[in-house]
Structure formats: structure tokens, C-alpha cells
Amino acid sequence: MKVRRWTGLTLAVAALAALGWWLATPPAQAHCDTMAGPVIVDAQAALTAGDVTRVLKWVPAEDEAEIKAAFDDALALRKLGDQAGEVGDLRFFETLVRVHRAFEGAPYTGLKDHDVEPVIALTDAALASGSADEVIAELTAAVEAGLRERFAHVREAEAHADDSVEAGREYVAAYVEWTHFAERLHLAATTSAAHGGAGHDGHAAPAAADAHAGH
Known part of the structure; x- marks a missing residue:
């Protein structure tokens, strides 16, 4: 199976997934202690x-x-x-x-x-103005840029994946980052905003973090 082709890949994916969920969490938390x-x-x-x-x-x-x-x-x-x-x-x-x-x-x-992060300031300003348009535009642009950058990287790495072991590993790392970035975005966008179970603002890392541990 393809999963067994890469020695230690499961551990690498799990580590990157855990890091990804951690990176997805701090901004909301950091807002409240300023x-x-x-x-x-x-x-x-x-x-x-x-x-x-x-x-x-x-x-x-x-x-x-x-x-x-x-x-x-x-x-x-x-x-x-x-x-x-x-x-x-x-x-x-x-x-x-x-x-x-x-x-x-x-x-x-x-x-x-330190000052509140710019995107958090935008969310507060949106509540004050009654319009979320500026927040939506800012986040949409950031998400698109992040997706395009990772997609370009993984496509470039894929083209040289069989050139050497190192090139193959670079492709795997780019592939993992591409898929998990998209997964984190989708989960963040589709997870219920209800304040239940995980506590205020749902800051606890979701169990789905291991969803791709078998890649």
C-alpha cells in the first residue's frame, strides 16, 4: 500500500497535524489577555x-x-x-x-x-459598524493566498518527487501541508459556533486532527 511506502510518514503527519491545530488556536486566545x-x-x-x-x-x-x-x-x-x-x-x-x-x-x-491583532480589531470594528464585509474580504484574501501558495508548492514538488529520496520527502511534506491546511480551513468554517462541550469559543482541539494520520 502507498501508506507503507514512506518510513515514518504516519508520525510525521501526526506531528504536523498537531502543530496545525495548535496554530489554528492561539489568535482567539491571545485576544483576551491584552x-x-x-x-x-x-x-x-x-x-x-x-x-x-x-x-x-x-x-x-x-x-x-x-x-x-x-x-x-x-x-x-x-x-x-x-x-x-x-x-x-x-x-x-x-x-x-x-x-x-x-x-x-x-x-x-x-x-x-501589545495591541490587538489587526484581524481581531477588524472583527470588533465589524460589530461596531454592523457590517462584516471588511472582515470577510480580509479573510477571503488571506485564505486564497494561503491555498494558492501551498498548491503551487506541492505541484512543483510533485513534479520532482521521484528524482531522489530527498525530493520525495519534500513532496510528502508539501502534500501534508497542503491537505491539512485545507482540512483546517474547512473544519474551522463548518464547525458549529455553539458554546458547548469544549468550553468558551470552542478552543479545544477537535478530535478530527487525526483524520489523515494514515496518509
């Missing part, structure tokens, strides 16, 4: 209003008590002056983001000062 992200923006608004309700949507019900306690501590420290208030605010932000990240199934690595 100072400009929606979690902190809501947290700042909640502190200003003196009402924790605004941020509770970011955490599961069983963690509400921890968030409320951190919020009350932050409000109390604000009454002691600006410096104490800044400390309390930061502790509240860290607690909120840490709990939210745990809900997503992602590790908490601290608050980030």
Missing part, C-alpha cells in the same frame, strides 16, 4: 460604574464568587488613593483574565501590553 482586549475593557467599565455584572459573562457561574471578591477588593483599594487603586485594579484584571483563560482551556501567562 490590555486593549474586550475583557479588560469591560473590567475597566465595571470598576468605573461600581457594578461587577458587566464582567461576569466572561467567566463560568462557578467562578463568579472569586471574581466578585476581587472586584470588591479593587473598589476598596480605590478608596485608599490612586496608587493603591492601581494595585487593586491590576489584581482584579489579572484574576478576571486568569479565570477566563482557564474557562477557555488556555494557560494564563500574564497581561499583555
Whole structure:
């Protein structure tokens, strides 16, 4: 069988598949731990209003008590002056983001000062404007470019696949990248957006990652 022709190919495919699913996950996760992200923006608004309700949507019900306690501590420290208030605010932000990240199934690595990724900024702007056209255009262009680049590479590699063992391996690597890239895109586009099972935003890697492990 063709599957047995390439020694160690199954392991290579499995490794690339795992890497692919990991690469497909971080952007959505990275959005929530930035100072400009929606979690902190809501947290700042909640502190200003003196009402924790605004941020509770970011955490599961069983963690509400921890968030409320951190919020009350932050409000109390604000009454002691600006410096104490800044400390309390930061502790509240860290607690909120840490709990939210745990809900997503992602590790908490601290608050980030860097700006939100451009595509995430576009998604937020789309909600504000009421139109998804710009997001759709941006993603469509990026997807098309990614597909065309990988297709051209695998076609070129295929033409020389039998020239040598190294050329054959280059073709296999290009083939795996081409097929798994298309698979990841299709799964991302067709997976239900319902918030069930895997947690908030469905960040857990789907079991289908092994679908092509036998290539």
C-alpha cells in the first residue's frame, strides 16, 4: 500500500497535524489577555460604574464568587488613593483574565501590553459598524493566498518527487501541508459556533486532527 511506502510518514503527519491545530488556536486566545482586549475593557467599565455584572459573562457561574471578591477588593483599594487603586485594579484584571483563560482551556501567562491583532480589531470594528464585509474580504484574501501558495508548492514538488529520496520527502511534506491546511480551513468554517462541550469559543482541539494520520 502507498501508506507503507514512506518510513515514518504516519508520525510525521501526526506531528504536523498537531502543530496545525495548535496554530489554528492561539489568535482567539491571545485576544483576551491584552490590555486593549474586550475583557479588560469591560473590567475597566465595571470598576468605573461600581457594578461587577458587566464582567461576569466572561467567566463560568462557578467562578463568579472569586471574581466578585476581587472586584470588591479593587473598589476598596480605590478608596485608599490612586496608587493603591492601581494595585487593586491590576489584581482584579489579572484574576478576571486568569479565570477566563482557564474557562477557555488556555494557560494564563500574564497581561499583555501589545495591541490587538489587526484581524481581531477588524472583527470588533465589524460589530461596531454592523457590517462584516471588511472582515470577510480580509479573510477571503488571506485564505486564497494561503491555498494558492501551498498548491503551487506541492505541484512543483510533485513534479520532482521521484528524482531522489530527498525530493520525495519534500513532496510528502508539501502534500501534508497542503491537505491539512485545507482540512483546517474547512473544519474551522463548518464547525458549529455553539458554546458547548469544549468550553468558551470552542478552543479545544477537535478530535478530527487525526483524520489523515494514515496518509
